[in-house]
Amino acid sequence: xxxxxxxxxxxxxxxxxxxxxxxxxxxxxxxxxxxxxxxxxxxxxxxxxxxxxxxxxxxxxxxxxxxxxxxxxxxxxxxxxxxxxxxxxxxxxxxxxxxxxxxxxxxxxxxxxxxxxxxxxxxxxxxxxxxxxxxxxxxxxxxxxxxxxxxxxxxxxxxxxxxxxxxxxxxxxxxxxxxxxxxxxxxxxxxxxxxxxxxxxxxxxxxxxxxxxxxxxxxxxxxxxxxxxxxxxxxxx
Amino acid sequence: xxxxxxxxxxxxxxxxxxxxxxxxxxxxxxxxxxxxxxxxxxxxxxxxxxxxxxxxxxxxxxxxxxxxxxxxxxxxxxxxxxxxxxxxxxxxxxxxxxxxxxxxxxxxxxxxxxxxxxxxxxxxxxxxxxxxxxxxxxxxxxxxxxxxxxxxxxxxxxxxxxxxxxxxxxxxxxxxxxxxxxxxxxxxxxxxxxxxxxxxxxxxxxxxxxxxxxxxxxxxxxxxxxxxxxxxxxxxxxxxxxxxxxxxxxxxxxxxxxxxxxxxxxxxxxxxxxxxxxxxxxxxxxxxxxxxxxxxxxxxxxxxxxxxxxxxxxxxxxxxxxxxxxxxxxxxxxxxxxxxxxxxxxxxxxxxxxxxxxxxxxxx
Numbered sequence: 001x002x003x004x005x006x007x008x009x010x011x012x013x014x015x016x017x018x019x020x021x022x023x024x025x026x027x028x029x030x031x032x033x034x035x036x037x038x039x040x041x042x043x044x045x046x047x048x049x050x051x052x053x054x055x056x057x058x059x060x061x062x063x064x065x066x067x068x069x070x071x072x073x074x075x076x077x078x079x080x081x082x083x084x085x086x087x088x089x090x091x092x093x094x095x096x097x098x099x100x101x102x103x104x105x106x107x108x109x110x111x112x113x114x115x116x117x118x119x120x121x122x123x124x125x126x127x128x129x130x131x132x133x134x135x136x137x138x139x140x141x142x143x144x145x146x147x148x149x150x151x152x153x154x155x156x157x158x159x160x161x162x163x164x165x166x167x168x169x170x171x172x173x174x175x176x177x178x179x180x181x182x183x184x185x186x187x188x189x190x191x192x193x194x195x196x197x198x199x200x201x202x203x204x205x206x207x208x209x210x211x212x213x214x215x216x217x218x219x220x221x222x223x224x225x226x227x228x229x230x231x232x233x234x235x236x237x
Numbered sequence: 238x239x240x241x242x243x244x245x246x247x248x249x250x251x252x253x254x255x256x257x258x259x260x261x262x263x264x265x266x267x268x269x270x271x272x273x274x275x276x277x278x279x280x281x282x283x284x285x286x287x288x289x290x291x292x293x294x295x296x297x298x299x300x301x302x303x304x305x306x307x308x309x310x311x312x313x314x315x316x317x318x319x320x321x322x323x324x325x326x327x328x329x330x331x332x333x334x335x336x337x338x339x340x341x342x343x344x345x346x347x348x349x350x351x352x353x354x355x356x357x358x359x360x361x362x363x364x365x366x367x368x369x370x371x372x373x374x375x376x377x378x379x380x381x382x383x384x385x386x387x388x389x390x391x392x393x394x395x396x397x398x399x400x401x402x403x404x405x406x407x408x409x410x411x412x413x414x415x416x417x418x419x420x421x422x423x424x425x426x427x428x429x430x431x432x433x434x435x436x437x438x439x440x441x442x443x444x445x446x447x448x449x450x451x452x453x454x455x456x457x458x459x460x461x462x463x464x465x466x467x468x469x470x471x472x473x474x475x476x477x478x479x480x481x482x483x484x485x486x487x488x489x490x491x492x493x494x495x496x497x498x499x500x501x502x503x504x505x506x507x508x509x510x511x512x513x514x515x516x517x518x519x520x521x522x523x524x525x526x527x528x529x530x531x532x533x534x535x536x537x538x539x540x541x542x543x544x545x546x547x548x549x550x551x552x553x554x555x556x557x558x559x560x561x562x563x564x565x566x567x568x569x570x571x572x573x574x575x576x577x578x579x580x581x582x583x584x585x586x587x588x589x590x591x592x593x594x595x596x597x598x599x600x601x
Contacts, residue, residue: 053596062513062593083517089592090515101510101595103240105247110239117239118516146247166515174596 007074008035009169009202010059015068017054028054030225031068036202038169041193043205043213046222052206053174055222059204060093060172061085073169090118094163094201096173096192100155102147108134108158109143115165126165133161137191153184160192164199171196173205177212189215240511241528252532255496259533260540262489263572266482267544270564273478275557280468282406283345283374283413284461287355291447292326292464293437293456300459300467302328302435307456312437314454320442321450324353325434327421330411333371333388336396340380342388344373345408348421348434355438361403365417370400374412378402390424409469410557482568486575494579497529501586508587509594518588525584526577533576541569 012034018025028051036042046052057063058070061077070077072088080088095101102111109130116126134143137157147155156176163171173192177185193215196203205212213219220227245252278285293315298305307325315323327348334341349355351365364372371388382399389396397420405413416424422431437456441447451458459467466472501508511521548560 057593057596060513060592062591062596086512086515086517086592088515089513093515095513095595097595101506103507103510105244106240110243114239115514118511118514118520 007038008071009038009040009073010204011035011071011074012055012059013069013071015058015070016066017051017058017063018066019054027225029058029065032225032227034059034220034227036170036204038202039197039200040218041196041203041205041216043207043216043219044222044227045207045210045213045219048208050222051225052222056172056174056204056206059170060095061089091166092169094166094168094171096156096159096163096171096176098175098178100147100152100159102155102158102162104147107144107146108139108150108154108161111147111158111162112165115162119166130161130165133164134158136164136195137161152180153187156180156184156188157191160188160195164195164201167199168201171201171203173203173207175207175209176205177207177209182211185209186211238524238527238531241524241531245528245531251500255492256532256536256539258492259489259536259572259576260543262485262492263537263540263569264544264547265540266485266568266572267541267565268547268558269478269482269485270568271544271548271551271558271560272556273475273482274561274564275552275559276474276478277465277471278559279407279410279557280471280474281408281465283347283408284406284464284468286404286406287326287438287461288357288440289355289438290441290461291439292459292461293439293451293454294435294459294464294467296455296457298436298457298467300464302467303330305435306433307435307437308433311454311456312434314450315437315439315456317453318439318441318445318447318450320445322354322440324350324355324438325418326353326355326436326438327418327425327434328408328436329421329425330409331424332391333414334391335382336387336389339382339386339388342377342380342382343411344377344414345411346390346414346416346421346424347405347408348416348418348425349438350418353418353438354440358403360401361415364400365415368398368400369417369420370398372400372405372415373402374405374407374414375402376407376412377414393424393427395420395423409471486571489572490575490579492579493529493533493576494583497525497580498583498586501525501583501590505590506594508590509592512590512592513595521587522584525587526580529580530573530577533573537569537572537576541565 012032015029015032017029018027044052058065065078072092112130112133113126134140137160139154139157142150142154177188180188189212207213220229294300295305295307312323312325315321329346331344331346333344351362356362384399384401386399387396405415407413447458508521545565548558551558
C-alpha cells in the first residue's frame, strides 16, 4: 500500500478489463489491485502482451474498465463522464511515452507551452515555467529547437519536462527508455526518478528494462492479468 | 489556435495544394460574379439608366414590355396618385435598316414623351421636341453609324435620321434608341399611330400606398429591379450563373471536407496525444477549424483578388463582364462558409479518436 501520505495518488480496486476476441472476449486484467502513494516510484514489469499498456491506459483514465474502480487522489472515476475524465487528465495526470511523442511542428519550449495553453494558464507564466523546466532537464539552450533537430535523449528529456509542466499528481511512463541506448536510458531513468521525487507526483513506469525497474521504490510484476510482488525489490539509491 | 498557427508556420507546404484549389475556385467564382453582373448590366443598363422607381404593366405581362399595352386611362389613374410622376413609355425591339451605305442595326426602341420626367437633360428634350429622329446609344456609333444617317424600321415606311448619341445603355443585350412617343407609336402600330404604349413609368415617393391606384388603373405594378426580369434572357442567364456558382460552392465544400478528412486521418496519433494531454474535443475542433479558416480566407482572398484583376482586365473588352465588389465579397464569404461546412462535417471524426492511441503512437 501507500509508502507516503494517507490518500493514494492513484488506486485501482479489483479492476477487470477485456478485449473483443472472435465471438467472445479475452481477459487482459483480472481483479487487479494497485495503490501508488504521492512521491512513490513504482515499476511494473511483465512480458509482452501481459496487459501493461492496458493497465497504464486505465490508470491514465484513457480507457474504461469492465469492472472495478479507479480512484485518483481518492476520487472515484469509473462513473465519470468523458468530459470530467479529460479534465482530470489535463490537471492531474501526465504521460511519458516510449517514443517521446513530441509534436513535430512545435519547438521544445512550445511543447511545454502547449500544456499551459490547454490548461488556460497565462501565457507569460507558462513560458517562464517551460523555460525553467527545460533548464531543469538540461535543455535551456535547446528550447527553440524542433524535435527533428534533437537527439533521442534530448527528445525524451523534453517529454519528461512536458510531463512535469502540469504539476501532475501521477506520471505514467510507458517504456520511456526502450528506444534509447543503455547510457542514455540510465540518464533518462535517473532524471525521471529524481524529478518525480523532488516534485512529488506518484510515478508508474511500465518497463522491460531491469535497470529502469531497479531505480523504483517498489516493483510489481504483471502476469496473466494479475499483479504480483516482484521477487527482486530494489532499494532506493 | 496555438497548434494551428505553429502547424501552418512549419508545415505550410502541406496546405499549398488545397490552398491552390480553393484559390482557383475563388477566382472562378469571382469571374462568374463579374460575368453575371456584366450580363445583367448588358441586359438592363438601358432600364437602369432611366430615372424611374416603378413600372406599371398590363396585368399578366410579367414585366415583359412586348406583352403589355396600356392606354391613357391607366396613365391618368397613375397621374392622380399624390406625389407621383407618371409618364407613358413605349418599348419594343426593331431592326433599323440603313437608308444608304451604313450598317443595319437592331435596337431596343424606347418611345418617351417630350415632357416626360424620364428625359432629364435639356438637349434630350430639345432633340425629342424638334425634327423627328433617333437618339442612339454610344455603342451603335462603334458599329459605324454616324449622326445624320437615316434608318427605316422593319414593318414601317417611316425613315428617321440619327440626331445624336448618348449613354442610353442596352436592353436585352440590344443597344437602346430613343424616339418621341409619337414616332414610336407610328413605328409600332403603323399608320398614324395609336395612343397606346407599353407601360407607365413612375417615380413614386418611398412608402407610397399604391394599392388603390394600381387597382383603379388596372395595372400590375413592378419595382424597377423587379422589372429587370422582363429583359429577354435575364432570368435564364442569372439562373444559369447562379447554378454554376452553387456547384462551385458544393465543389469547394467537398474539396475542403475531403482534405480535412485526410488531414485528420494523418493526424490520428497527434489528436490522440492531445486528448491524452487533456485537451477537450472542443479545443481540438476549434484548433482544426481555425486552421482551415485561415487557409480558406487566405486562399479565397488570393483567388478573389486574382479574379478581380481578370475582371478589370476584361471589363472594357467585348466580353460582358463588370466588377461588383459587394457581389465578389459575398461570393467569397459564401465560399469560406461552404468550406467551413465541409470542414465541420469531417471534423466530427475527431471526437471518435481515443486518447489511448497516444500509447501506441509514433510521433517524433
